[in-house]
Amino acid sequence: MPQPSNDKNQVKNYQNILFEVADGVARLTLNRPDKLNSFTGTMHFELRDALDSIQSDKSIRVLVITGAGRAFCAGQDLADPDMAMGTTAPDIGNVVEQNYKPLILRLQNLRVPTVAMVHGVAAGAGASLALACDLVIAGKSASFLQAFSKIGLIPDTGGTWFLPQRVGMARAMGLALLADKLPAEKAFDWGLIWQVTEDAELVTTVNKLAAQLAGMPTKALVRTRAAMHAAPNHTLEQQLTMEGGFMRELGWSPDFAEGVAAFMEKRAPRFTGE
Ligand code: T3D
DSSP states (O other), rough: OOOOOOTBOOOOOSSSSEEEEEEEEEEEEEOOOOGTBBBOOOHHHHHHHHHHHHOOOTOOOEEEESSTTSSOOBBBBBBSSSGOOOOOOOOHHHHHIIIIIIHHHHHHHHHSEEEEOOOOOOTHHHHHHHSSEEEEEEEETTTTEOOOGGTTTOOOHHHHHHHHHHOOOHHHHHHHHHHEEEEHHHHHTTTTTSEEOOGGGGGHHHHHHHHHTTSOOHHHHHHHHHHHGGGGGGGGGHHHHHHHHHHHHTTTHHHHHHHHHHTTTTOOOOOOOO
């Protein structure tokens, strides 16, 4: 499974995450393996900083998110000071507003496509983080756990939005209320995630996918994401109008010109992400 690395590609020195960029691929590893990569305030701060880097570094064409050690992410660190039960109960609504909500919105609006590489358990906000990525690839032994009801909370971090859209209300409700672990293969069968691999093939599969995405017309990919997510709240006419706007914008892009030129010249396109 992914392990912390200190190779020459690491671009920032963080405490709770690793962030590396190589060949157009940004790899963000949640890095608290002893605590199953659960979220702390520090981790959120560092995630914001890493996402800032992605927004400003045009050489980055895809983001892969994963976890170090045996899990993807166990959600909020229940021992973090944010959660500390003092004389009064913490206002975890503030934690959601200040940390989780911006994280998900930033991922949904990120200038590059996103891939979650899931091994082991993705629980609570960790499951929602994976589902907020454009493509979720899981090893066979991975699982998704809506852990929230076990501690008296609701699926946050977009869980109540992603789940019913992907698996339908009946399954979403069962997962959320009962908090049973959903094995990766069933998550795939239910349409929650894009792909399941043998555990031993997960990293290779995701590396290949990331290289593929890094060579694609980035703007078209993220406008596709935006259109797909807008659709449930649009009439057909509104959606057609949105599609027209994106097509107009993309029609003036260098990558569209390159794609058409490559087709006409019967060669592979060399997209730049512009
Ligand atoms: O501020 C807010 O709360 C708002 C936002 C909330 C969003 C949320 O994510 S709420 C949901 C929080 N997450 C959970 O409730 C999941 C809690 N964890 C578990 O249920 C289990 O750990 C797992 C099912 C994920 C994995 O079980 P297992 O048996 O494989 O591992 P384990 O032994 O339980 O955990 C290993 C270690 O990680 C252990 O530490 P230790 O005893 O070896 O020192 C355990 O305490 C720690 N750990 C796992 N999850 C968390 C955690 N520590 C802190 N927070 C966690 N969420």
